Amino acid sequence: MHEFSSKGFGRRVTLPMSGMVVATVFLVLVFALISAHRQNSLAVESSTQLAETAISVKEREIARNLKDYAVWEDAYRNLHENLDLAWAATDGNVGANIYTGLGYEMAFVVSPEGKTVYAVMNGEPGAPVDAFATIPTGLRELVARGAVDAEPAVGFLRSGSDAFLVAATAIVLPSADRAALPPSSRSVLIFAKKFDAKFLARIGEEYLLQNLRIVPSATASLGAAVPLRSLDGADLGFVSWSPEKPGTDLLRFLLPPMAISLVAFGLFAFLVLRHTKRSAAEIETSARTIEAYARTLEDSEARFRDVAEASSDWIWESDRDMRMVYFSARFTEVTGLAAAGVLGRTLEQFFVIERADEAWQSRAQALRAQESFRDLRCRYHDASGLLRVCRLAARPIVDHAGSFAGYRGTATDITSEVEAQARATHLALHDALTGLPNRVLFHQRLGQALEADADERSRLAVLCLDLDHFKEVNDTLGHAAGDILLQEVGQRLNACILPSDTVARLGGDEFAIVQNGVNQPLEANALSRRILESLNRPYMVDGSELHVGVSIGVAFAEAENDGADALLKNADIALYRAKQSGRATMRVFEPRMDIELQARKALEYDLRQALARNQLEVHYQPLVELENGRIAGVEALARWRHPEHGLVPPSSFIPLAEDTGLIVGIGEWVLRTACAQAAAWPELRVAVNLSPIQFRHSELVETVRQVLVDTGLAPHRLELEITESVLLHDAAAAREILTALKETGVFIVMDDFGTGYSSLGYLNSFPFDKIKIDKSFISDLSAEKSNAIVRSVIGLGQSLNMITTAEGVETPEQVEFLLREGCEQVQGYHFGRPIPADAMTTLIGGWTNDLGEGRSAA
Template sequence: MTARHSRETLTTQLSADLAILQRKWYAAVQPGQSLPSYEEVMLGSLGRLADQMALLQLSGDTPGVSRTGRYVQQWLGDDRWDIPLDALSPDCATALVQTATSALKNQRPYLGTAHVVRDGIVQKYVLLALPTASRWGATLVGVYINEDGFRYNLLDAIFASTDDGIVSLATIRGPDERPFDFQIVHLNDGASDLLGESPSALQWSRLSAGKHLLCDPSVVARLLALVDNGGQDTIAIDTDDRNLSLGANGFGDIVSLTISDITSLKKREESFRLLFDGNPMPMWVFDAATTEFLSVNDAAVQHYGYDRETFLRMTLREIWPREEWVAHSHALLSIGDSYQSEGNWRHVKADGTAIEVLTFGRRVVFDGREGFLVAVVDITERRKAEAKIAHMAHHDGLTNLPNRALYQERLQQALDQARDGGARVAVMCLDLDLFKNVNDSFGHPMGDRLLRCVAERLRNAVGGGDLVARLGGDEFALVLSQFNSPNEASDFAGRLIEIVSAPYDMDGLEVVIGASIGIAMAPGDGDDCEALLRNADMALYRAKASGGGCHHFFEKEMDRQAQIRRDMEIDLRHAFAHGEFDLHYQPLIDLAEDRVGGFESLLRWRHPERGMISPADFIPVAEDIGLIVGLGEWVLRQACMEAARWPDDIKVAVNLSPVQFRSRNLVQVVISALAQSGLSPRRLELEITESLFLADSEANLATLHQLRALGVRISMDDFGTGYSSLSYLRSFPFDKIKIDRSFVRDVTERPDCLAIVRAIAGLGRSLDITTLAEGVETIEQLDALRGEGCHEVQGFLFSPARPAAEIAGLLARFGHAASKAA
């Protein structure tokens, strides 16, 4: 799956998680109660979501976080339980308490956000608080935490200003989701000096709890208006001893402040000349009529590079860029008794360097002549920092290639131009082959170096009018407007693959990767950005599925298949939410006793429009979208509840997906299912396939041993069809191995199939492992399997999978005593 698919899956997963948790909370509310019980909501059925849950107890002497999942522990940077709130980092603590408090006040789930800063990176998180009542009287709040994908870099450059203070504020929202307060998340030493408090006292403090100048209600009101409306604002703060000018910029829930001290301009003191001459800020006085310089201070002489005598022979026009003379002259005509430049002006220094400045002026009488006293703030470095921020907003931080936002903007421009001129535009999605191996073998720093090398090769390969961008991970995209035919695009894609696949010399180490490319061309494959990128991505997926190292054009059939897949995902979620699934049971026949020894539970889905859908079609989709965890938990609980109604010597077998093991909550789910149903663990068989061992095998083996320690039996399904089945028998003491139906089907016709069945049956006897043959359909197959010593069989010869209501009839048919339900 491509990086783009992964991102879309993550976004979809976040929405699905929030919907599942809220649905679970509302379903657990009992009539007459305002809150559901803690046990109903938080115990035993969260599955993989438990990793992202924190449990808060805000009442009592020491409010804090009682329990945390693995993901939350990483988020907090603390893997302990029972952590007091004052021991947490302030950004995490503020977000948790605010969200939990809002949920308790509203008496229902509350969705909040948090902006967490780590190493200069601001990451946005979504928090869903679920208030619950516990049976011992306390009110507990479970908080689900997951990242929302929004992040950006707080550049150190913006904090490098020497005279100005820089402050970044994160918005705090109340239960009504309206902003009402701010928290200081970053500041520089200049801000600490201007506000009169130490950096440690200011960092993470809330404006509502402070006493410095930013905490004035009128200032907070102006800042809150920026959050609602965006844009910029300039705020003047005047006190008895200090005058500050605040330049505020809103970026969503983040407000950036630049604090300039303009006290010297607003104070009329008798010691004017001393203040003027010794001021570190460049200052001068010019004649109101002639614009001649009447006086300049040392800071102006040093900053602009003109000696004092030269300065005093000049007029204002001589420090203005020639192309701005008219604009500056018009601005002078509108000056009153005092002014502050509304925009940026440019001045020219003695060496010809242009700088950007803000100017502050007041009409004065100097040596008997009417003039203006002017103070200058050089904001050149600040503007460079802002330009760098703007560049980063449109470029990838690792490779400096355009990012997705700029890519889409340039693609739209290319489409508009092509539409006017009747030309074609090609969109290519390029994904690296074997890149994961580089990261796994040599580490992520080497992977990052390799991505920069790939970016440089791609940048050199495209023409001046074309664009290459990095969309994320190891996925790149190109906009090409120089092609007239698919053949030209195909030739270029082939050259790109050769260029990217050439070996890379990494400090004497030769690294080899490959590339796969998907191509979509406008207007035939779409005439808007979203359609073209989506179709190129589908073509890339086809190229990767073909083995990589090739390119593939988009075809209409891909879109049809993708739509089928999207419809299947939507229908699956609807089916799970509305209970459209059912379990059927196929008998497992004990050959030694000629009786039913158990039943295998098999999931069935009867679509309201398409009828019965094969598990082979919908199970892989459920695994891909993460639904299999919740679905698998439902299957396990349902099967155990049904089996509890059967005679005590009848077992039930339940299939497990490898995806269920990733949640790391499987053991608790099994324990809960057994406890709720009252089923003995020895009557439960869990079937796995060897694909479980292909990833994170040590953790999965540990989970299997925990399950077996409960008394549950473990069976390997489809034995003999994989690459390493025998080695897996050494890794884990299986209770049962199931001979795949592909061998059973031809056991009476092909000697090799009979030999394989004989070998597996003999292996089972030697290792004291029960062997079961699947797919038995004829008496001849049954006789052959009985002759080879198989212990159990299942198949249509005895019965297909039947609904639970027919279990009693099946047991009676095979001569078993009536079930408990009967």
């Protein structure tokens, strides 16, 4: 770019302009001076001519006047032939009139012999004054020439210090033939006019020559001069005058306005130049600013290009018909396609616009309105034919006329982003372990299904599934095995459903199914059966065969159902009921289940407060030795004195306490209360029930030890009753705890023997001190089978050297039977019901050895 500079401008414009102005002024001045000089010279020249003419006129005038007097018969007769001085002196002849009339100061008559015979000096005729003495130089030659020449001889001669115009001519008859007369016989008349200041002043007046005067030298000239030379060439000085100076006058006239004009012009030129210079400086500043802007613009463009290409993949442009007309170099780098092959195709020919994209409507509107748009999702095939996704953003190009000329925009390849998004969406909606839909997707599907009309809704069933004993698998075989099991369960569930159904893993071992069955509830029942059958089949995990069942709760959508949450809640309630019903089964939701559940929740709430509000009590039931009828001990049984419901039996709250984990706290409280109470009684043992839940807490042994220490009860006076379910859960851990408990010195009792799996192996492998035969066998003693069982358990105890206790002994017959069979201890209403500690203290105090007496009727 050409750089504009005000200094350059000064050099190029100011200096030449200033030079031109100065040169013009100079030329005008020179021209004026030359003209003035020329004018002056011409004036001098013409006045010189005038002066010369004046002199010549005077010469001719004196010659003419002289000739008038010399060529006159009277003069010839009286001055030549006969010298008549009186005639001569007579005024009017050659007398005073020569001076007074003609103004000649001197007049002489010289005889042929060369002698002055008559003279008139300043108008005074008189005695002859020698002319040659008066005018000593040059007069003789003049007289000689005048004597012979036809015309008077005229010339300037000096007389003293004065110059005189002198004329001489022969005095002849007017008719005389001058040539015929010998010169020597002629008399000569001489007139002399003094060239004095007065005469010159008169000439000056006549010829308009100012200050006409005689000056001795040219240097004393008044401006113009003509030399006066005598006939012999002697210098008589100069006739000088002040010539007119029209040039100088003109200059005088012109110079002031010229000077003013020049000054004004110079000032104007100066101002113009200054203004021009300032303008030039401003232009230079503007030019620099524009240059700076241009550089900034270039930088900005480069920056924009860098940013645009860094934040996107390529830049593109289309014409007004949406035909691609430009791709930046990155287009080929990213797509592998040659730009030339795509240019000319329309936007829609190259890109497949994703009209399914939710935002398409607004983009379509922007495109129709030829407005800016962003985030327009498109697909295209790259050079290798792979379908890729990109995002377009563009702004309209507006031409100089303000019309739409196409689009200019960026494209960003978002294929990996879209794939990652799809993966993330899948992850967000699916369970990572089983690949099944997760809770979120399940809710979405259920919500969508519920949006259908009432008819379709009524076909909808939700099944909630919970694996039975899954926790045990996890606890015993580890989480890896649990994971494999869950994956297998997922596959089996998938195999059970139809494509229109959705099976989801809600978390842990919870699954749920949305079933769309035309024929409900039959189809839900059928599906439940299929699932129960499929999931009950054994699983092979790490080479081990595992068995886990499943409990299923089913709820059907109804027209007036609240929604997905309500439906799922109902299915969950049904599932809870299925689990309560012994697992591996299914239950269909009924409204009463919800009521019961609410009641249970209310109870649970109350139970949480019970301990803190001292609503729990421990009642004691005596254990009697059959052999001697003595109280061998008491069983501590928890009671809940509910402020509204009265005394609540443990069968109503212990399972709830176990489900909620409250049993840990309640159990410890019962243990501590019973031990403290027993310590106050003489040598009686106290039996306390331990829940399987307490067993899973590692602090159990330490708690027992601490309670014994705190209450001071001797360990051998404490019996801990456990059920078979404790052993079922984790046999190894149970054995470890039992062994540790045994080491504290307490008795371990197997409670409710015969109700569970009653593996006889347990009795061998665990350190039990006592077996309690469940009261269901005792109450059923009339039956053959029960008799046999009771008999064999008693026998087993004896052979394993364990004490056998029979529970629920209510009748003397039962006592007799047990006595006969060798049962060592009994417990039952026949001997005493569970009673509060005070009552028990009284009972103990009044107890006799007689088996039939002292029974409490509490």
